[in-house]
Amino acid sequence: MGALDSLSEYISDYFRVAKKRRKRNVMQTVNVKVKMDCDGCERRVKNAVSSMRGVKSVEVNRKIHKVTVSGYVEPKKVLKRIERTGKKAEIWPYVPYNMVAYPYAVGAYDKKAPTGFVRKSEQSQPLPGAPDDKIMSMFSDDNPNACTVM
Template structure:
């Protein structure tokens, strides 16, 4: 049966199915000064295969691309226009767990946005609490030093 299985696998026509790219939104920070810069970036990105919609916000220096595209390819396409581009580093103020961290504030961030920075001090674990209550006067079972 080994030869028959080999021949049947050899002669069956099976094409591997390509995985479809997921629909996603890519936000890119691009410095645009004039209408020509805005038009050049918008035309470059809108001609990409899989791009459904392109929104350009010159006031915030932001380009939003929605569609079946890969983020790195969109970034590369925007950079090919000669503009300095990077992924959008800001998140809305109300979505950040610790918006009061010093690293979260950026002078160039638009109103209502901050950088997503981690908290400087980690949250104390339960073991830290056990060590602090070890010599407590309020705990009758605590160790006492005399």
């Protein structure tokens, strides 16, 4: 019986390795910029994305041209599905205005951005140890003893 047991273990191990293990997607939120002009465009995009496997919710904000998809999806697949409707789509390129250190930098300011948003860019991030940060920390409202001028 020892030979049959070892043979059955060998065969069962072979079949376990041969099966492809599916990589599970992580629950995430994907924000996409899509130019939508009418109710028909909005409905087409919403129906196309909501029919994907793993999608839990779809929110469309036509005013700022933003589609928010939550679920077990990949961003590239969401973009491809939206582009199949005939609409141009890109990952949401904007961040809130107050999250950027230099909102009027060349790469950050965008006239087409919705109100309260600026374009996400590397130039809008402050350099560590920048002189602006040192000057601003001298006059802190949080710490009244920080003012070195008075």
